[in-house]
Amino acid sequence: xxxxxxxxxxxxxxxxSEEYPDLSQHNNHMAKIxxxxxxxxxxxxxxxxxxxxxxxxxxxxxxxxxPFIMTVxxxxxxxxxxxxxxxxxxxxxxxxxxxxxxxxxxxTDLNPDNLKGGDDLDPNxxxxxxxxxxxxxxxxxxxPHCSRGERxxxxxxxxxxxxxxxxxxxGKYYALKNMTDAExxxxxxxxxxxxxxxxxLLLASGMAxxxxxxxxxxxxxTKTFLVWVNEExxxxxxxxxxxxxxxxxxxxxxxxxxxxxxxxxxxxTSFMWNExxxxxxxxxxxxxxxxxxxxxxxxxxxxxxxxxxxVLKRLRLxxxxxxxxxxxxxxxxxxxxxxDRLGFSEVELVQxxxxxxxxxxxxxxKLEKGQSIDDLMPAQK
Amino acid sequence: xxxxxxxxxxxxxxxxxxFPDLSLHNNHMAKVxxxxxxxxxxxxxxxxxxxxxxxxxxxxxxxxxPFIMTVxxxxxxxxxxxxxxxxxxxxxxxxxxxxxxxxxxxTDLNFENLKGGDDLDPAxxxxxxxxxxxxxxxxxxxPHNSRGERxxxxxxxxxxxxxxxxxxxxxYYPLNAMTDAExxxxxxxxxxxxxxxxxLLLSAGMAxxxxxxxxxxxxxAKSFLVWVNEExxxxxxxxxxxxxxxxxxxxxxxxxxxxxxxxxxxxHGFMWNExxxxxxxxxxxxxxxxxxxxxxxxxxxxxxxxxxxILTRLRLxxxxxxxxxxxxxxxxxxxxxxDRLGSSEVQQVQxxxxxxxxxxxxxxKLEKGEAIDGMIPAQK
Numbered sequence: 001x002x003x004x005x006x007x008x009x010x011x012x013x014x015x016x017s018e019e020y021p022d023l024s025q026h027n028n029h030m031a032k033i034x035x036x037x038x039x040x041x042x043x044x045x046x047x048x049x050x051x052x053x054x055x056x057x058x059x060x061x062x063x064x065x066x067p068f069i070m071t072v073x074x075x076x077x078x079x080x081x082x083x084x085x086x087x088x089x090x091x092x093x094x095x096x097x098x099x100x101x102x103x104x105x106x107x108t109d110l111n112p113d114n115l116k117g118g119d120d121l122d123p124n125x126x127x128x129x130x131x132x133x134x135x136x137x138x139x140x141x142x143x144p145h146c147s148r149g150e151r152x153x154x155x156x157x158x159x160x161x162x163x164x165x166x167x168x169x170x171g172k173y174y175a176l177k178n179m180t181d182a183e184x185x186x187x188x189x190x191x192x193x194x195x196x197x198x199x200x201l202l203l204a205s206g207m208a209x210x211x212x213x214x215x216x217x218x219x220x221x222t223k224t225f226l227v228w229v230n231e232e233x234x235x236x237x238x239x240x241x242x243x244x245x246x247x248x249x250x251x252x253x254x255x256x257x258x259x260x261x262x263x264x265x266x267x268x269t270s271f272m273w274n275e276x277x278x279x280x281x282x283x284x285x286x287x288x289x290x291x292x293x294x295x296x297x298x299x300x301x302x303x304x305x306x307x308x309x310x311v312l313k314r315l316r317l318x319x320x321x322x323x324x325x326x327x328x329x330x331x332x333x334x335x336x337x338x339x340d341r342l343g344f345s346e347v348e349l350v351q352x353x354x355x356x357x358x359x360x361x362x363x364x365x366k367l368e369k370g371q372s373i374d375d376l377m378p379a380q381k
Numbered sequence: 382x383x384x385x386x387x388x389x390x391x392x393x394x395x396x397x398x399x400f401p402d403l404s405l406h407n408n409h410m411a412k413v414x415x416x417x418x419x420x421x422x423x424x425x426x427x428x429x430x431x432x433x434x435x436x437x438x439x440x441x442x443x444x445x446x447p448f449i450m451t452v453x454x455x456x457x458x459x460x461x462x463x464x465x466x467x468x469x470x471x472x473x474x475x476x477x478x479x480x481x482x483x484x485x486x487x488t489d490l491n492f493e494n495l496k497g498g499d500d501l502d503p504a505x506x507x508x509x510x511x512x513x514x515x516x517x518x519x520x521x522x523x524p525h526n527s528r529g530e531r532x533x534x535x536x537x538x539x540x541x542x543x544x545x546x547x548x549x550x551x552x553y554y555p556l557n558a559m560t561d562a563e564x565x566x567x568x569x570x571x572x573x574x575x576x577x578x579x580x581l582l583l584s585a586g587m588a589x590x591x592x593x594x595x596x597x598x599x600x601x602a603k604s605f606l607v608w609v610n611e612e613x614x615x616x617x618x619x620x621x622x623x624x625x626x627x628x629x630x631x632x633x634x635x636x637x638x639x640x641x642x643x644x645x646x647x648x649h650g651f652m653w654n655e656x657x658x659x660x661x662x663x664x665x666x667x668x669x670x671x672x673x674x675x676x677x678x679x680x681x682x683x684x685x686x687x688x689x690x691i692l693t694r695l696r697l698x699x700x701x702x703x704x705x706x707x708x709x710x711x712x713x714x715x716x717x718x719x720d721r722l723g724s725s726e727v728q729q730v731q732x733x734x735x736x737x738x739x740x741x742x743x744x745x746k747l748e749k750g751e752a753i754d755g756m757i758p759a760q761k
Contacts, residue, residue, distance in 0.1 A: 006430025007525065014529030021528060022557065022593050050386025054527070061590055145387065147434070148401060149394030177402065203583065210441055213402050 121244025288342025300332025680712025
């Protein structure tokens with residue numbers, strides 16, 4: 001984006017108050033936290049690659065937010081953003097991730113053997129199961145800031161790593177700009193194809209630059225393991241299948257991810273990770289595990305129950321429509337997933353989904369029989 | 382000046398690794414930019430830090446349209462046209478009819494040099510309008526400027542406009558402080574501009590911080606209007622109903638010069654040089670930045686086989702009455718000068734005045750069922 005750092009030096013000619021954004025109409029995490037004093041202290045800084053405070057917050061200035069949805073309002077341009085602009089990002093992280101403190105440590109656990117159960121969610125109710133996360137490749141700038149050379153470097157490394165996967169993970173890469181019409185149609189039918197971002201939240205942070213250069217989709221032959229390259233993060237990794245065998249989905253997820261990470265390490269790089277923030281991603285909301293594990297589940301009775309929202313909250317789960325975030329449920333079928341990302345491990349989050357969905361299905365069955373669910377109400381996790 | 386950090390970082394990658402994929406592109410930038418040029422220019426930046434990739438991002442992100450030739454690059458400051466000359470010069474030549482790097486551009490804002498123009502038939506010519514853009518020296522342009530810079534441009538503009546009196550006495554309406562009533566009135570007057578939605582402008586970063594420091598000023602008579610911080614620092618518009626283009630142009634020249642005098646007093650004249658004339662964000666607006674036009678009823682002439690040929694010879698272009706890219710309605714067309722650079726303001730408005738007068742005469746002939754063959758003009 002055109003915020004060259006020479007320009008940052010030039011901007012310092014103006015007083016902090018002359019440069020401070022007008023956030024009077026705004027309702028996002030950045031606008032809640034940023035003050036003129038913080039702005040003054042951070043405005044002269046930049047990361048080693050040249051990302052500045054104004055670069056971090058531009059999306060939150062350009063998108064005041066929604067009265068009911070709390071957007072984050074800032075992004076990272078590289079790994080160092082979270083350190084250089086700590087003073088702004090730490091309180092945002094705390095606000096977004098349930099009081100997570102600057103001194104807290106995040107635990108990573110991608111050992112699928114640690115998940116208890118999860119292979120027996122009732123397929124009459126649980127239609128499909130899915131786990132996704134993101135990964136950033138150390139040494140490259142992130143999507144808001146990367147150049148074409150960097151983005152292509154990420155793509156090249158990723159494709160090399162993915163091409164060496166074998167067995168049930170063996171697959172193929174489809175670069176967005178080389179796709180044939182037939183390939184494109186198949187990917188749309190499989191619900192795999194991602195399109196150029198239209199959300200002003202993403203556009204304002206520069207993530208759609210040079211589209212579709214360096215972007216693509218990789219999936220295995222059985223269509224159960226999918227990787228998006230250079231969309232909102234360097235990599236988005238997705239494991240999915242019909243039915244309720246979340247254990248198998250999570251097994252594949254962990255195995256695949258670990259294999260990919262090993263391949264990157266063999267090439268002398270790794271994923272961005274640290275013991276405080278876990279996996280480092282473009283949006284602060286995805287820090288920690290970056291993980292969203294969920295099911296599409298039929299709960300027409302449960303979802304109309306007066307205590308539905310309360311139950312979800314206690315189980316640390318969230319609901320979405322089956323079209324994803326911001327969509328409405330259709331026919332009583334909901335997307336139920338973990339609400340947390342940071343401060344809990346992957347195993348812990350998937351465990352909450354497995355246990356929580358199992359309980360919700362039991363409640364649904366009771367309500368079908370006209371029975372009460374009062375004695376099934378869970379405690380706050 | 383300190384260097385542009387991320388641009389230096391990018392230099393780690395070879396020009397092959399960084400060169401954009403322009404295989405599907407059809408815009409002026411894509412026609413001109415090649416690997417050698419990219420290699421030569423990629424390490425440079427203007428004093429304010431604008432780089433080659435900054436100039437070309439909009440053309441990379443917007444491949445273009447098979448029938449419309451977009452420019453595909455912007456300037457972030459006055460120095461762009463010098464630092465990236467190797468790329469801008471051929472684009473300017475291609476866009477502005479062969480204008481050479483050694484050519485000189487003539488500015489003529491003396492309205493008295495316009496001959497006629499006060500008698501275009503109002504039964505045909507519904508309205509007349511002249512617009513241009515101006516950039517304030519010492520500030521970077523809309524793709525690049527910071528909030529502090531944009532607010533200074535606004536502040537200086539308001540101060541300058543507030544000194545206008547007589548027929549120019551008016552009021553400023555900042556976009557972020559408009560009441561609903563004011564907004565409705567500005568929409569009804571067709572004055573209000575909205576946040577850009579065109580991906581051409583969005584990719585170039587021109588909508589950042591919207592609506593901060595953007596606004597509209599107009600005189601009490603609603604015949605002289607200034608847009609602040611939209612696609613250029615200033616867009617200046619003179620307009621009125623009917624065919625008195627002479628009066629519209631007089632008011633345009635007088636108002637512009639009054640504004641320029643105030644800016645000069647504060648040591649902030651307009652960006653101008655003898656080669657490119659007035660320097661604006663988009664290379665297509667260099668020179669005069671002027672579009673002088675009318676809304677004119679030409680239902681018969683516009684369906685005549687030679688209509689396009691006549692327009693080309695008169696150095697005019699047609700648009701629908703909703704502006705560029707719109708279709709005409711009921712045979713009413715927006716007819717304006719095609720040129721911006723290489724001819725003066727007076728010359729361009731003269732072409733509109735003379736050309737529209739001729740076309741109205743042709744329309745009248747066609748109404749009577751007479752031929753217009755004897756009236757077809759020579760190429761101007």
